[in-house]
Amino acid sequence: MSSVINKTLSSIPVKVVGTGAKKGAPNFRWKRRTVQIVFLLLLVLIPVSGLFRIDPENGALVVLGWQIWFSDFFLVSGLWIMLASGLVVLYSVAGTVFCGWACPQNSLAEWANHMTRRLLGKRAEVSLNGEAPIVSAGKNKIINWILLGFSFLSASMLFALVPLLYFYPPEVVWSFITFRPDSRLAGSLYWIYSVWVMIILLDISVLRHFWCRFACVYKVWQHSFKTRETLHVVYDASRASECEKCNYCVTTCFIKLDPRKTEIYDSCINCGDCIDACNSLKAKKGSTGLLRFELGQRESGKLRNFRDNSMSLLSRFGWTMPFAALGSVMFAWGVWSYQPYHLAVGYMSANHNQSARKYRVEISSKRYRPAELKLAVEGLPQNDYTLSTSKIDFNTVGRQSVTLSILPKLQHGLHPFVVVARSKDGWIGRFDTQLFVE
Numbered sequence: 001m002s003s004v005i006n007k008t009l010s011s012i013p014v015k016v017v018g019t020g021a022k023k024g025a026p027n028f029r030w031k032r033r034t035v036q037i038v039f040l041l042l043l044v045l046i047p048v049s050g051l052f053r054i055d056p057e058n059g060a061l062v063v064l065g066w067q068i069w070f071s072d073f074f075l076v077s078g079l080w081i082m083l084a085s086g087l088v089v090l091y092s093v094a095g096t097v098f099c100g101w102a103c104p105q106n107s108l109a110e111w112a113n114h115m116t117r118r119l120l121g122k123r124a125e126v127s128l129n130g131e132a133p134i135v136s137a138g139k140n141k142i143i144n145w146i147l148l149g150f151s152f153l154s155a156s157m158l159f160a161l162v163p164l165l166y167f168y169p170p171e172v173v174w175s176f177i178t179f180r181p182d183s184r185l186a187g188s189l190y191w192i193y194s195v196w197v198m199i200i201l202l203d204i205s206v207l208r209h210f211w212c213r214f215a216c217v218y219k220v221w222q223h224s225f226k227t228r229e230t231l232h233v234v235y236d237a238s239r240a241s242e243c244e245k246c247n248y249c250v251t252t253c254f255i256k257l258d259p260r261k262t263e264i265y266d267s268c269i270n271c272g273d274c275i276d277a278c279n280s281l282k283a284k285k286g287s288t289g290l291l292r293f294e295l296g297q298r299e300s301g302k303l304r305n306f307r308d309n310s311m312s313l314l315s316r317f318g319w320t321m322p323f324a325a326l327g328s329v330m331f332a333w334g335v336w337s338y339q340p341y342h343l344a345v346g347y348m349s350a351n352h353n354q355s356a357r358k359y360r361v362e363i364s365s366k367r368y369r370p371a372e373l374k375l376a377v378e379g380l381p382q383n384d385y386t387l388s389t390s391k392i393d394f395n396t397v398g399r400q401s402v403t404l405s406i407l408p409k410l411q412h413g414l415h416p417f418v419v420v421a422r423s424k425d426g427w428i429g430r431f432d433t434q435l436f437v438e
C-alpha cells in the first residue's frame with residue numbers, strides 16, 4: 001500500500017520557485033541597516049558612558065570617565081594613535097566603507113530619501129539643479145507635506161542634542177531639555193542648539209547626498225589611503241549582453257553612479273545596494289548578479305589571486321602596525337599609571353613674628369563620581385600642627401584646599417615631613433617636603 005502511495009507522490013511534478021535572492025548571494029541591505037543603527041547608538045553611548053567627551057567647565061578631556069590632565073599624555077595620545085592606525089588600515093582595505101555603513105550624515109540622508117518617497121511618491125527626489133520633485137498625484141496632499149516637515153523637524157531636534165552630549169554630562173543635557181535651571185549650562189546654549197537644528201534640517205531637507213558627493217572633506221581624506229587593491233565593486237563585463245535594456249543598478253545607486261564603471265577615486269561608498277539589486281533581479285531567472293565586491297587590482301582583465309592581494313595589502317600595513325603597537329603600549333601604560341586624585345602642597349606665608357607657618361594642601365579628584373579622602377601629616381609631632389580639616393568629600397571632579405598650620409613651638413632645626421592623602425577606594429598620595437626652623 002505504502003509503495004503505491006510513494007509511487008503516486010513521486011509522479012507529481014514539482015517546480016522549485018525562487019524566494020528572492022539566490023541562495024548564497026550576499027544581501028547587504030539589512031546588515032548595513034544594523035551597522036548604521038549600532039553606530040548611531042554608539043554615537044550616543046560614547047559620551048553618555050563617559051568613554052569620551054569634552055568637559056568645558058573644567059577645560060579637560062574625559063576618557064573612560066576620567067578627567068585627562070596634561071600629565072595623562074600617554075593615555076590620550078596612545079588612544080589617538082591606536083584609533084588613527086586602525087582607521088588608516090580600514091581606509092586602505094575597505095576604502096570609503098565608513099560612509100556607506102556608519103556615517104550618520106549618510107544614514108540621515110537615506111532616511112530622508114525614504115520618508116520623502118513614502119509620503120510623496122517614488123519619484124519625489126530632491127534635486128539641487130532646480131528641478132522640482134515629481135510628487136505622485138495620489139500623495140500630493142497637505143497632510144503628507146505636514147507629516148514630512150514634522151518628521152524632518154523632529155529628527156533635526158533629536159540629532160542636534162547629540163553634540164551637546166559631548167560637552168555636558170547627561171543630567172545637564174536633561175536639564176537643558178526640560179528647561180530646568182542649571183548653573184552648568186552656558187547662557188547661549190539655546191542659540192547654539194537652534195543653529196544645530198537649522199543645519200541638520202537644511203541637510204536632511206535639501207543637501208542629503210549632495211554633501212557626500214561634492215562637499216565632504218572626510219571622504220577626500222579617506223581617498224588619500226585608497227589604492228587599486230582597496231575594496232570596490234566589480235562588474236562581470238563578459239556578461240554585458242545581459243544588461244541590455246536594464247539599468248536597475250544605476251537607478252538603485254543613491255550616489256548617482258553607474259556601478260558597472262566604478263573608479264578608484266569616484267564617490268562610491270561601498271554600500272552594496274547595487275549588488276543586492278542586480279542579485280535580486282538575476283535570482284528571478286535562477287542566475288547570479290553581474291556585480292560583486294572585490295579586493296584586488298582594478299584590471300579590466302582578470303583579478304590577481306587571493307595570495308597576491310593579501311600580500312599587497314599586508315605590505316601596506318607594514319608601516320601602520322608599529323604605530324598601532326606603539327599606541328596600544330602608550331594607552332596601556334596611560335591606563336595603568338593613571339592617578340585618579342592629585343595632591344600638591346605649597347608654602348603660603350610666615351608671619352614676621354614667626355608665630356605660625358602655613359601650607360596650602362590642594363587635593364583634586366579627577367573622577368566624575370563621589371569620593372572621600374582623609375589627610376594626615378607624618379614626621380611632625382601631632383601637637384605641633386593643625387589641619388583645617390582632615391576629611392574631604394567630592395561629589396564629582398573638583399579641587400579643594402586645606403590649610404596646614406605648623407605651630408611656632410616646633411623645635412629649631414630641619415623637619416622633613418610628609419602630607420599623606422588616602423581615598424576610600426584605596427589610592428594613596430604622598431607629598432614630601434621639609435621645614436627649617438631657625
Ligand code: SF4
Nearest residue numbers: 243246247248249278
Ligand atoms: S542591474 Fe545587473 S543586469 Fe541590470 S544593468 Fe545593472 S549590472 Fe546589468
Ligand code: SF4
Nearest residue numbers: 253268269271272274
Ligand atoms: S556604486 Fe553601488 S556600492 Fe557604490 S555607492 Fe552606488 S550603490 Fe553603493
